[in-house]
Amino acid sequence: MRWDDLDKQPCSLARTLSVVGDRWTMVILRDCFLGVRRFDEFEKRLGITRHVLAERLRKLVDHGVLYKTPYQQKPVREEYRLTDKGLELHPVVMALVHWGDTHMADERGAPIVHVHKQCGQVMQPVTVCSCCGEPVTARDIRVETGSGWQDLAKELLP
Amino acid sequence: MRWDDLDKQPCSLARTLSVVGDRWTMVILRDCFLGVRRFDEFEKRLGITRHVLAERLRKLVDHGVLYKTPYQQKPVREEYRLTDKGLELHPVVMALVHWGDTHMADERGAPIVHVHKQCGQVMQPVTVCSCCGEPVTARDIRVETGSGWQDLAKELLP
DNA sequence: TAGGTTGGGTTCCTTTTTGGAACCTGTCAA
DNA sequence: TTGACAGGTTCCAAAAAGGAACCCAACCTA
Structure with a gap:
């Protein structure tokens, strides 16, 4: 392709x-x-x-x-x-920056920090579930085919 | 570069x-x-x-x-x-998928949905502040130079 | 036992994309 | 009249991607 x-x-x-x-x-x-x-x-x-x-x-x-x-x-x-x-696209940018801060930073730490205006604190982005509000990681997720795509289920998922 | x-x-x-x-x-x-x-x-x-x-x-x-x-x-x-x-890197993937679901989907909707195992619901990723737990958007954030990088402040920020 | 298949690559060559520099176009200021 | 500035475009060489063919060890199977 x-x-x-x-x-x-x-x-x-x-x-x-x-x-x-x-x-x-x-x-x-x-x-x-x-x-x-x-x-x-x-x-x-x-x-x-x-x-x-x-x-x-x-x-x-x-x-x-x-x-x-x-x-x-x-x-x-x-x-x-x-x-x-x-x-x-801001969540994408925040997630990329956060991963870099965690895994690619040197001894000087994060070059740039994000301050949450509402609470005034330096913050990290946390991804939570839109339903229950709990933090989610890769292991907390199960993937399913969307309702409009049942016919392609075999192709979409391994 | x-x-x-x-x-x-x-x-x-x-x-x-x-x-x-x-x-x-x-x-x-x-x-x-x-x-x-x-x-x-x-x-x-x-x-x-x-x-x-x-x-x-x-x-x-x-x-x-x-x-x-x-x-x-x-x-x-x-x-x-x-x-x-x-x-x-899961938050990055979730954020990219969510943006695509929102802005690039056709009439069939999201090809793949994410089920949060703990609560059993189809979920969207929401980015929240690690301090106060409130959802954050681009407009809620102020950017500052990290403490180890004060000397480069003028270069890092426009 | 010859011949084919599978998994996981590497090699070779062509087509696209980048990188880098130079050039173009209005407008203004010296 | 020359020069600077902002925002491009053009041209060519170098690097990366696309596509196909080839390689190899260990099976399988007729």
């Missing part, structure tokens, strides 16, 4: 990765969540080549994850901002 | 992506979480080329995300399993 066909897979993870799963997109989105908005600022911070950056930004705009909005006229200059759809 | 230098960045997200951030690794890990363990089963399910698969599995083993263990002698055959470090 070509990577380009990922979005046709009957798998939400594959479809998500077809948008954010290439080498640079998540790093661009990290900067978006930090408040970076302009082309040249992305370029400076990421050290990514301009034409890959331009293409990734275009793709994120096409998918409705970012939108362009002018911040000056004459000449028109536009900046990139997260849409609501983009903001909803 | 080359993508290969991501792991040297003072950023936990970049370091995490240096392990799981290429085109196929997360899809391989999705299958690991579904219980796939053998080379040929990965190949059949993913339709990925054998040599990319072999390289990705090797890299995940090198990083301690998977380990190889024999399931028969004569001839020795080994399978790949998630280590504890690998199991801790």
Whole structure:
């Protein structure tokens, strides 16, 4: 399978990765969540080549994850901002950062910490069950085929 | 910057992506979480080329995300399993799947659902604050430089 | 005992993607 | 008039992915 066909897979993870799963997109989105908005600022911070950056930004705009909005006229200059759809990638970013903090940090600890505005504390993201509110780990989960997909059950699960 | 230098960045997200951030690794890990363990089963399910698969599995083993263990002698055959470090990527997988369910699903709905064994319900992952237990979104978070990184504060944040 | 199958790869070659640098286009300021 | 700035695009070389074929040890089976 070509990577380009990922979005046709009957798998939400594959479809998500077809948008954010290439080498640079998540790093661009990290900067978006930090408040970076302009082309040249992305370029400076990421050290990514301009034409890959331009293409990734275009793709994120096409998918409705970012939108362009002018911040000056004459000449028109536009900046990139997260849409609501983009903001909803925050749990993904938090989970990636948390794993890195736990498993890839050096003796200096986490480069960046997250403060929860409501409680004022430095926080780690915890994934809980939407029904009972208890923390969930991989071992607490059983996977089943979705109700619209019974016919593909044998293909979806090993 | 080359993508290969991501792991040297003072950023936990970049370091995490240096392990799981290429085109196929997360899809391989999705299958690991579904219980796939053998080379040929990965190949059949993913339709990925054998040599990319072999390289990705090797890299995940090198990083301690998977380990190889024999399931028969004569001839020795080994399978790949998630280590504890690998199991801790579960929140990342859940967050990616949830975003896909929300934003990339078709009329048939989620191909796969997650049942929380403890409460028996189909669940969605919710990210909450480790201190106060309240759900957090992007707008609830303020970012600060980690205590070991004050000297780099100007570089880390825009 | 020849021939095929299975699991788990490696090799080789072609096509796509990146990386890196240079170039283009309005607008403004010196 | 030259230069800077923001935001790209173009071009070419280098690296990675895709696809097919090959390898090998140990079975199985006719």
